[in-house]
Amino acid sequence: VxxxxxxxxxxxxxxxxxxxxxxxxxxxxGMVRAAGAAAMTDYAWPDDGHxxxxxxxxxxxxxxxxxxxxxxxxxxxLLWIAVQALLQGAMVRRLSGSASAADVAAAGVRFAPGVxxxxxxxxxxxxLPLALVGLAAGALPPLALALSxxxxxxxxxxxxxxxxxxxxxxAHPFHPRTTLVALRTVFTRPRLLATATTIAIVQMLxxxxxxxxxxxxxxxGAAIWIGRALVLVGTVFGLWRIALAVEAxxxxxxx
Amino acid sequence: xxxxxxxxxxxxxxxxxxxxxxxxxxxxVPEPTEPLRDAAHRGxxxxxxxxxxxxxxxxxxxxxxxxxGTARITWRNRxxxxxxxxxxxxxxxxxxxxxxxxxxxxxxxxxxxxxxxxGWGLVDVRAIRRLGAGHxxxxxxxxxxxxxxxxxxxxxxSTMTVQLGTPILPGEAVTxxxxxxxxxxRVFARTGYHEDFQFVGQWYPKVGVLEEEAGWQAHxxxxxxxxxxxxxxxxxxxxxxxxxxxxxxxxxxxxEVADGRRQLTYRAQMVHDFAWTAHPDYVEHLGEYEGIRIxxxxxxxxxxxxxxxxxxxxxxxxxxxAHYGAYPWSTITIVxxxxxxxxxxxxxxxxxxxxxxxxxxxxxxxxxxxERVSGIFTTVHEFGHQYFQGLFASNESxxxxxxxxxxxxxxxxxxxxxxxxxxxxxxxxxxxxxxxxMVRASLLxxxxxxxxxxxxxxxxxxxxxxxxMAYQKTAATFMTLRALVGIPAFDRxxxxxxERARFRHPTGAQLEAVFVRELGERVALEGGVxxxxxxxxxxxxxxxxxxxxxxxxxxxxxLVGTAGWHRDPAGELVETxxxxxxxxxxxxxxxxxxxxxxxxxxRGGLRVPVELLVEFGDGTRERVVWDGQAxxxxxxxxxxxxxxxxxxxxxxxxxEARRLDNAAFALGQRESPSGDxxxxxxxxWSEAATLALLGGIGP
Numbered sequence: 025v026x027x028x029x030x031x032x033x034x035x036x037x038x039x040x041x042x043x044x045x046x047x048x049x050x051x052x053x054g055m056v057r058a059a060g061a062a063a064m065t066d067y068a069w070p071d072d073g074h075x076x077x078x079x080x081x082x083x084x085x086x087x088x089x090x091x092x093x094x095x096x097x098x099x100x101x102l103l104w105i106a107v108q109a110l111l112q113g114a115m116v117r118r119l120s121g122s123a124s125a126a127d128v129a130a131a132g133v134r135f136a137p138g139v140x141x142x143x144x145x146x147x148x149x150x151x152l153p154l155a156l157v158g159l160a161a162g163a164l165p166p167l168a169l170a171l172s173x174x175x176x177x178x179x180x181x182x183x184x185x186x187x188x189x190x191x192x193x194x195a196h197p198f199h200p201r202t203t204l205v206a207l208r209t210v211f212t213r214p215r216l217l218a219t220a221t222t223i224a225i226v227q228m229l230x231x232x233x234x235x236x237x238x239x240x241x242x243x244x245g246a247a248i249w250i251g252r253a254l255v256l257v258g259t260v261f262g263l264w265r266i267a268l269a270v271e272a273x274x275x276x277x278x279x
Numbered sequence: 280x281x282x283x284x285x286x287x288x289x290x291x292x293x294x295x296x297x298x299x300x301x302x303x304x305x306x307x308v309p310e311p312t313e314p315l316r317d318a319a320h321r322g323x324x325x326x327x328x329x330x331x332x333x334x335x336x337x338x339x340x341x342x343x344x345x346x347x348g349t350a351r352i353t354w355r356n357r358x359x360x361x362x363x364x365x366x367x368x369x370x371x372x373x374x375x376x377x378x379x380x381x382x383x384x385x386x387x388x389x390x391x392x393x394x395x396x397x398g399w400g401l402v403d404v405r406a407i408r409r410l411g412a413g414h415x416x417x418x419x420x421x422x423x424x425x426x427x428x429x430x431x432x433x434x435x436x437s438t439m440t441v442q443l444g445t446p447i448l449p450g451e452a453v454t455x456x457x458x459x460x461x462x463x464x465r466v467f468a469r470t471g472y473h474e475d476f477q478f479v480g481q482w483y484p485k486v487g488v489l490e491e492e493a494g495w496q497a498h499x500x501x502x503x504x505x506x507x508x509x510x511x512x513x514x515x516x517x518x519x520x521x522x523x524x525x526x527x528x529x530x531x532x533x534x535e536v537a538d539g540r541r542q543l544t545y546r547a548q549m550v551h552d553f554a555w556t557a558h559p560d561y562v563e564h565l566g567e568y569e570g571i572r573i574x575x576x577x578x579x580x581x582x583x584x585x586x587x588x589x590x591x592x593x594x595x596x597x598x599x600x601a602h603y604g605a606y607p608w609s610t611i612t613i614v615x616x617x618x619x620x621x622x623x624x625x626x627x628x629x630x631x632x633x634x635x636x637x638x639x640x641x642x643x644x645x646x647x648x649x650e651r652v653s654g655i656f657t658t659v660h661e662f663g664h665q666y667f668q669g670l671f672a673s674n675e676s677x678x679x680x681x682x683x684x685x686x687x688x689x690x691x692x693x694x695x696x697x698x699x700x701x702x703x704x705x706x707x708x709x710x711x712x713x714x715x716x717m718v719r720a721s722l723l724x725x726x727x728x729x730x731x732x733x734x735x736x737x738x739x740x741x742x743x744x745x746x747x748m749a750y751q752k753t754a755a756t757f758m759t760l761r762a763l764v765g766i767p768a769f770d771r772x773x774x775x776x777x778e779r780a781r782f783r784h785p786t787g788a789q790l791e792a793v794f795v796r797e798l799g800e801r802v803a804l805e806g807g808v809x810x811x812x813x814x815x816x817x818x819x820x821x822x823x824x825x826x827x828x829x830x831x832x833x834x835x836x837x838l839v840g841t842a843g844w845h846r847d848p849a850g851e852l853v854e855t856x857x858x859x860x861x862x863x864x865x866x867x868x869x870x871x872x873x874x875x876x877x878x879x880x881x882r883g884g885l886r887v888p889v890e891l892l893v894e895f896g897d898g899t900r901e902r903v904v905w906d907g908q909a910x911x912x913x914x915x916x917x918x919x920x921x922x923x924x925x926x927x928x929x930x931x932x933x934x935e936a937r938r939l940d941n942a943a944f945a946l947g948q949r950e951s952p953s954g955d956x957x958x959x960x961x962x963x964w965s966e967a968a969t970l971a972l973l974g975g976i977g978p
Contacts, residue, residue: 041978045970045973045974046970048969048973049966049967049969049970049973050966052965052966052969053962053963053965053966053967053969054962054966055965056958056961056962056965056966057958057959057961057962057965058958059958060955060957060958060959060961060962061955061958063939063958064939064955064957064958066943066944067829067830067939067940067941067942067943067955068923068942068943068944068949068954068955068956068957069939069942069955069956069957070923070925070928070941070942070956071956072928072930073711074711074713074715074716074930075710075957075960076707076710076711076712076716077712077713077715077716077719077720077938078938078939078957079957079960079961079964080712080716080720081719081720081723081936081937081938081939082939082957082961084720084723084724085723085937085939089961093961093965093968096965096969097965097968097969097972100969100972100973101969101972101973101976104972104973104976104977105976108976108977108978111977111978112978115978165640165642166642227974228975230974231970231971231972231974231975232971234967234970234971234974235964235967235968235970235971236708237967238963238964238966238967239707239708239710239964239967240708240709240710247963248963248966248967251966251967251970252970254970254974255970255973255974258974259978262977262978263978266978
């Protein structure tokens, strides 16, 4: 609860992180809308229930539209990864209580290389269990999917703690030992592991929900807004998870 | 032996046969006692269609994948021609070397499967003897001293010619004995072996078809050509390893095990081919449909799919029997090939076919994704061949569309019968792709490269148009016709064709003639428009013309009024004053002062009637029909404001794949510049996909 309180006390952070992702996605959508409209020229699709075929025909007869969609998605993903590198340090600093925009921004830039390297180490840490799960996937696909989610989520929590240690505890930004200490921290604190992993899993389940909501046109014309709102909810969950890592790294107040 | 005794004996044989492999799942349906259904259910089976009977003895060497065989063929000359020589198909020789006609075209690949190194296949005829002859009316053959006959492979080894010595006169029959050795290829195209799985199709010498007008029909086996043969009765004795589960054309009449070998006898009546499979790992699933025994041979890892394929088989039987008459045989065997042998999957033989596996894992929830393509469609399609290839038996080499395309059409109709018109075949989160979408998607690729009605060898493998043309464009042609003339009339014509085609090797011309006779040369459609049927078939089957219509223009303009100078009845010029708002754009004046206009453009070469749906500014709608003959046509509605125009609103033109130009708002009637209805959806999907991706990455 105290971690969530840290998030609620940082509405600007929620707004900035959420706005960046919404803007990126909106831009991709805009590009595709424009490409689609250019391909359709003066014609219209009369909503005859065959939208899948209409899209298929559009992509087949105007492959540039498909290229815009695919490239836009890829570019947004790469850009978001770059933004994340800058945001991680800033988010940790802000959730640790710094109210100075300059300090937060400076932390983002200063610790960007370190958080990237630590993220890389945690990806390696995740690789082995994910590979084992993958080998078993043929036998029990649903279980493998659940295990993958759990491993991925726990790995994210380890990455959060490693990055928080770099920003707040002066841990070595590039050394794998920082990751290993984070791993020990997470797996020796069952409450942190359970809470943060659960949040991470919920957060991981939100993206398919976002796509499904829009794809199935939930709420009619409001579907895209429902999707955007879900992304903001996901942002809050993500910040909550990072705040738990911040609490785990910060020195505990003496009783 | 009395019927009870015979049934008990066959039941015992069935029990012996079941010893290989685990007990069958599904319904306990015994092996039928006769290859044909009882007389009340089999439909017409004309005796004069029986031309070539085969008695074959075959021993499988499961290690070398070699079959030593003897075939005794009794062939009847029911034509007025005197026959001096006889062509034999040696289809297996297509796989003998890389310079055969088939391999030259295939370059070692077939339907995405590649030939494996060293796995050549062949059939080597060692001897041909004439055993006897007789008159058809006498009913019995006169045995004579066996006479060795001269024979030689033709330029391509997939055919051979036998010199008969003494000619076979009209009304005579002859019995030949052929010794042959067949080496199975490593399977990549229908037939062959994979590890201890054997699929044995097109494996013995087969007599060509003697036609009254055209003479002998025996085609070189090429990549896209399938098969053509006469009907007859088969008795086949198989000698296979003891642990083998066997499936074959017809019914099993004996099954004995001795000295580590299994001796089986199969009998089939009025079929034109015999195929069989042997594999120790098969598990059986049985079912029954109105006296027809449905036996599935499944791979153990896909055993759970048996009921789904059985359901598909039953829905196909229900639809095909309703539309095309009785299925005459008492059995159907559905073979599921193992991994690594998928080249043998999806192929038809009389009373037996191979299908494909259901690809979708069972744990994928239906609300997320469902499909009726993998496995199920293959089962329906391959069963459909039991009619168009197995029962009608058109010349697949000369007119492949008559089997593949008409069958694809019938498969779609079967889907519609089971799940409603234009049933979905795949559904992602509730968004559907339908049978019509599937056909149109195929037409988007390669539908303008070849005419439909051409021999199989004219479809070059490297062009890649065969599937789109022979299967999908044919299906689209007849589904378009069905939608235009109405389902009852179409079904009536197809039923007539099916009735006449049974066991008669129909041609495309006969099919077209039946439609013209049943529907009339000019079919009256709505709005006084007529469909010229002969012209329709000519365009769709023998020309390469695309079906593509568009809304060239939808607009509203000022209605022509009476302002200006006119002569009155007395011949005097009188001025009618210009009305208020004469110079206002149409959007500013009342509906009664505008003239709605829609111009349709026939962009493609295909001339066919098409409907136009117009929505007016007051919300009302009107449907009109254009005969589609000219390049464009203008419709006007004085006093009515057009809001939107949609060509072919009910998607009757299955032949039209390019539909994005089929609708347009009238100028100024769009709600927004990007309000085309599709780009907004696509943009939303892209935005949502991006949001999902970014949400997955972080924070």
